[in-house]
Amino acid sequence: MAAPVIPSSFQIYNSYVEDPKWQIKFTTIWCSGLALAVAVSVPSLILGLRHGRSLKGITGISETNGYRTAHSESDSIEPPPTRRRFRRSVGAWNALISPVYWSPPKLGLNLGQIIVLSAYLAAVLVCIIKDAPLISNPNRAGFIALAQFPVVFLFATKNSILSLLLGPGNGYEKLNFMHRMAGRAMFLAGCIHGSLWIRNHLQYGLSVLGPQKETSGVASLALLCIIVLTSLRPVRRLFYEYFFVIHVLTYVAFFVTICYHTIYASPWIFPPLAFYGADVLLRLFRYRIKDASLTAQDAHMTLIRVHNCDDGWLAGQHVRLRVFFSNRVLESHALTILSAPPSISCLSSPGLILAARTDGDWTRALNNYTRKEQERLQINEKCEGDSSAFVQVMLDGPYGGSSVDLGLYESVLLIAGGSGITFTLGLLDDIIGRCVKLGRSQGERTRRIEFTWCIRSFGQIEWFAPMLIDIATAASNSAIDLHISIFVTCLCNPEAVPHIPNSIVTLSRPSVQELLKDFISLPPTSETEDMIETRFDETKKWQCSGGGVAVCASGPESLTREAQNAVARLGMTMSMDVGGIALHTELFTL
Structure with a gap:
């Protein structure tokens, strides 16, 4: 005889089973978008490899102790004829994407970047809200905050494999807008998670500080607030050296406190460490x-x-x-x-x-x-x-x-x-x-x-x-x-x-x-x-x-x-x- 099945309306929501699934869904979404961007960039990457532009400088500035010989008849050489099929393809693609260059004042972003950021934020919010009892159990927001770690570091490191895959001209300075958005999405999810748990503790008379989980959670949220607030554009422009030091010290402390706060943080810590380690290693060559x-x-x-x-x-x-x-x-x-x-x-x-x-x-x-x-x-x-x-x-x-x-x-x-x-x-x-x-x-x-x-x-x-x-x-x-x-x-x-x-x-x-x-x-x-x-x-x-x-x-x-x-x-x-x-x-x- 089969065991009776509890109706779904009476089942207790198990966040430690359901919420990690939403982490995987969110990761699948942004990885799919990234794969699409890389696929679109393949022609540019191939052309850059053919002309020696894609890998130029990957090992740093060099000293050749000699110059290449100049072409003796360069002045008489006419430009080669344009291949019509190739030029039509390039022209059609450039014409198609030209509207995304439009940029509104003050934002520092073009339409294409705004679309990408809007889609990313929408994915974050859907994965936080969808079928989640946030008021009674806001763990989903905390899990999604952890899922931001790989994105934050992938788009922040100067020597990123992503810059190579997207072709020449897509260095860290061009990708940094995604790093900032992922950091703010982490801050948003962390605030939802932390504020609702503090509300629940106050409602039921539980201690907010004292136990290790609660204390480390509050410390993590405080460090995340410092990271975000000191990363705002006015602070970066006026106090860049202080911003840089605070940024490095606080994200190291944030890593430590978040690992004390939850055992579910560990799997999401390793990809950032790998990205950062690869960045430091490649810098040694440069x-x-x-x-x-x-x-x-x-x-x-x-x-x-x-x-x-x-x-x-x-x-x-x-x-x-x-x-x-x-x-x-x-x-x-x-x-x-x-x-x-x-x-x-x-x-x-x-x-x-x-x-x-x-x-x-x-x-x-x-x-x-x-x-x-x-x-x-x-x-x-x-x-x-x-x-x-x-x-x-x-x-x-x-x-x-x-x-x-x-x-x-x-x-x-x-x-x-x-x-x-x-x-x-x-x-x-x-x-x-x-x-x-x-x-x-x-x-x-x-x-x-x-x-x-x-x-x-x-x-x-x-x-x-x-x-x-x-x-x-x-x-x-x-x-x-x-x-x-x-x-x-x-x-x-x-x-x-x-x-x-x-x-x-x-x-x-x-x-x-x-x-x-x-x-x-x-x-x-x-x-x-x-x-x-x-x-x-x-x-x-x-x-x-x-x-x-x-x-x-x-x-x-x-x-x-x-x-x-x-x-x-x-x-x-x-x-x-x-x-x-x-x-x-x-x-x-x-």
């Missing part, structure tokens, strides 16, 4: 201690030239830099490499060059130290002109980079605001060098480049004028039409503007949307009549060939958001007409 020379351009900009670095990075990537000077040895800061590797670079003095604009305590101290050292060297050595201050530095990287390979597109629009030029200048040096110096050895199709820089004063042009002159000179004798536009928003000293070939300086603030529209329709405006006619015919041919347009913008949030919205507003039809518009933005913020 650390370099090098000699470097510092040059203060003025009181607002310091150039850092790292010696004996010939390869191991891509244009647009950045490093974490630690300069051994004064009492600032323990501080490291992210700086973009503003030059291509010497085998590609068009600069007269190639190498690994960084630029630190005076915009905080560390950069101001570095600039002051450099100027004092230069003055001391000039007095002691009685040398004429500027001299460089020599220091030792530690490099960690490279990381990040551009998700768009400019060589795949016939037209390139580079837009920078202020110190954001360090990103676009590196890309410009790279694509000109690949086309001119290496003779389009990887089939680069780039014919036309518009380089736009928005600055506040004419004096800032001097920061990078020698480099722009080198690159413009290299491009002037090739099949590439390079035009440099500098927009100055403050009337200062226009007589101090240096002469850069094929460039124009304008006293205004440009509209990125108008720049993009003019660029893709392109009648040049500042040439002689014959030149206008000739270049218009060439441009018309380029546009009709559907070779695609690559747009890269870097600088403050207002500029990158404007670039995203400009591409999104063009619409699918116009994007398809030019062969698709690819976009990469680099936001200079914490």
Whole structure:
């Protein structure tokens, strides 16, 4: 005779049996979404592997003690013909995803990221609420909070397998928005779990503090609150060094207290430890201690030239830099490499060059130290002109980079605001060098480049004028039409503007949307009549060939958001007409 079955309406909810099932369901949901993202990125990954971009720099900066031989007939080589089927596929894909670039003000997120975060939050809430008696037994929220651990660390580590699988240009800085959302979802679930249990204990007269489980639970919730509150953007921007120290100490303490609180935490602790351990191991391969020379351009900009670095990075990537000077040895800061590797670079003095604009305590101290050292060297050595201050530095990287390979597109629009030029200048040096110096050895199709820089004063042009002159000179004798536009928003000293070939300086603030529209329709405006006619015919041919347009913008949030919205507003039809518009933005913020 079979045992009687208790009706479901009278069964007691067993959270330790049912809630772990919802942890598995939630993990299955986000892993499926991640697998879809990786599948979509497979073509980009394959292309990056084929061109040597995907794994570039995985073992750090290298010293080759020699340069590659420049192509002897690079100036006479024309761009290869565009394969129509390939270009149509790329153009259709870029046109399809262009609406997701739209970005509302203040959020710092585009539409695609908002959709991803909304879906993730919806999955968290459904897994917490669905068929769960939260008022009487809020354990489900606690279990879902534990399930956030792998997501938090997967999207936080600098050396993540995920960055490799998603292809070039998808470094930790691009994935960090998911890390923040997972942390806030953990905080939300933890607050639901903790507050409802405290309510139940107060309702039934039970002690909230005292027993180990309750005490460790309250301590875990308190630590989680500290982690989230000190991670808010104003705190990160104003007190980054304090934020970093507090962040590390509190998440270590949180790991300990949560393991004391519940035995069910252990399985969810091991994946984060594995992710973090892999990150630390790979960093050991990327650390370099090098000699470097510092040059203060003025009181607002310091150039850092790292010696004996010939390869191991891509244009647009950045490093974490630690300069051994004064009492600032323990501080490291992210700086973009503003030059291509010497085998590609068009600069007269190639190498690994960084630029630190005076915009905080560390950069101001570095600039002051450099100027004092230069003055001391000039007095002691009685040398004429500027001299460089020599220091030792530690490099960690490279990381990040551009998700768009400019060589795949016939037209390139580079837009920078202020110190954001360090990103676009590196890309410009790279694509000109690949086309001119290496003779389009990887089939680069780039014919036309518009380089736009928005600055506040004419004096800032001097920061990078020698480099722009080198690159413009290299491009002037090739099949590439390079035009440099500098927009100055403050009337200062226009007589101090240096002469850069094929460039124009304008006293205004440009509209990125108008720049993009003019660029893709392109009648040049500042040439002689014959030149206008000739270049218009060439441009018309380029546009009709559907070779695609690559747009890269870097600088403050207002500029990158404007670039995203400009591409999104063009619409699918116009994007398809030019062969698709690819976009990469680099936001200079914490």
